[in-house]
Amino acid sequence: MDNNLINSDWPKRDGLRALTAALGADNIRWVGGAVRDTLIGMEVHDVDCATLHTPDTVIDLCRSAGIRTVPTGIDHGTVTAVFVDGPVEVTTLRRDVATDGRRATIAFANEWRDDAARRDFTINALYAHPETLEISDYFGGLDDLAARRVRFIGDARQRITEDHLRILRYYRFQARFGAGLDAEAEEACAELSATLKGLSRERIASEMLGLLALPDPQPTITRMRERGVLGVILPETCPVHLKALSDLTVREHEQGFAHEPLRRLAALLPPSSDVAENVAARLRLSKAQRARLLSASERLSEDAANLHALAYQIGLEFAVDRLLLLGENARAIADWETPTFPLKGGAIVAHGVAAGPDVARILRSVERRWIAEGFPDKARVEKILEEELPRPLR
Numbered sequence: 001m002d003n004n005l006i007n008s009d010w011p012k013r014d015g016l017r018a019l020t021a022a023l024g025a026d027n028i029r030w031v032g033g034a035v036r037d038t039l040i041g042m043e044v045h046d047v048d049c050a051t052l053h054t055p056d057t058v059i060d061l062c063r064s065a066g067i068r069t070v071p072t073g074i075d076h077g078t079v080t081a082v083f084v085d086g087p088v089e090v091t092t093l094r095r096d097v098a099t100d101g102r103r104a105t106i107a108f109a110n111e112w113r114d115d116a117a118r119r120d121f122t123i124n125a126l127y128a129h130p131e132t133l134e135i136s137d138y139f140g141g142l143d144d145l146a147a148r149r150v151r152f153i154g155d156a157r158q159r160i161t162e163d164h165l166r167i168l169r170y171y172r173f174q175a176r177f178g179a180g181l182d183a184e185a186e187e188a189c190a191e192l193s194a195t196l197k198g199l200s201r202e203r204i205a206s207e208m209l210g211l212l213a214l215p216d217p218q219p220t221i222t223r224m225r226e227r228g229v230l231g232v233i234l235p236e237t238c239p240v241h242l243k244a245l246s247d248l249t250v251r252e253h254e255q256g257f258a259h260e261p262l263r264r265l266a267a268l269l270p271p272s273s274d275v276a277e278n279v280a281a282r283l284r285l286s287k288a289q290r291a292r293l294l295s296a297s298e299r300l301s302e303d304a305a306n307l308h309a310l311a312y313q314i315g316l317e318f319a320v321d322r323l324l325l326l327g328e329n330a331r332a333i334a335d336w337e338t339p340t341f342p343l344k345g346g347a348i349v350a351h352g353v354a355a356g357p358d359v360a361r362i363l364r365s366v367e368r369r370w371i372a373e374g375f376p377d378k379a380r381v382e383k384i385l386e387e388e389l390p391r392p393l394r
Helices: 014-023 033-039 055-064 112-117 141-146 156-162 166-177 183-191 193-198 201-212 218-226 239-255 261-267 273-282 287-297 301-305 307-314 316-326 345-349 357-372 378-388
Strands: 028-031 047-051 068-073 078-082 088-092 094-099 104-108 126-128 135-137
Touching: 014 028, 014 047, 014 055, 014 088, 028 033, 033 047, 033 126, 033 141, 055 068, 055 078, 055 088, 068 088, 094 112, 094 156, 126 141, 135 141, 156 166, 156 183, 166 183, 166 193, 166 201, 166 218, 183 193, 201 218, 201 261, 218 239, 239 261, 239 316, 261 287, 261 316, 273 287, 287 316, 301 307, 301 316, 307 316, 307 357, 345 357, 357 378
Parallel strands: 047 088
Antiparallel strands: 028 047, 028 126, 068 078, 078 088, 094 104, 126 135
């Protein structure tokens, strides 16, 4: 595999050069996603750094060099160096002392291979020297990356036993990078799928939404269901929902919409607000995430009758979700600017209506007609108001 790092721009960032000078080129290596993604021609955003130095030493050396640091994960050996061109997580080499499937007790290490051995997949254990950009590959990650194969380092069952979340990480990485399947990994994930029940809901949600955000997650989601993995965390999903996800993915691409994981999660569920509420609670979604999933679950075929009315009433983002899930063309409202209702309660009071429930009732009635008529101008709204005002007694 060609070493694309040599012609890549990110290793030349000023911040990385400053960090190298502060910590010493032989004491650090770029590692993980930035190295992996560059090698296969993918865009790089975040850069991680592994180091022989302890966190305290990293902080001291950076301070001496005028580099600001934040102890973002110091208990696990991580310090974040802050630069204008992007933060860098600097983590001391580690080895696992004890694991229980949910968290690990670690100790600092002195060997690059020891640090590599505790990582999950071979393609994530590639280290690059900051100056020469020579790659250190301890477990065949370069060959696996060339073959687009996601393979655990060491025994797959043992690695999953150490951290059960690796089941979902495997599927997410397989969906992103994989071509051929690794039989050992597939069997281990299926065999140990029940261990996912012991994980925090937030970690499960993060991995699932990360998977659903990928360009085409449906084949991987289908395999997860066939192997009994999906049923542990999302038992509501049936084959018809897998087809719905596939159709939605195609529709998003054809209509030019971004991959929205909560919209795709809604496709994997029956259109029921009760189901959406249960799933949102189970995955401990945020209030905003819950609201979006719930709105998508309440989709009805009538939503397509008046697209702009729908967008006005529930919001453009939520309306797009519903239309795409219903198989409609959402491009018709994609660039629509939501109008502002040109009537306030004060205008009704000025017509002699006492402040209170009558004002609110008239306001709602006028707004309903304004929506039904396609959002006419203020002059028409005033005429509608005149028609809705109480008639004087004769």
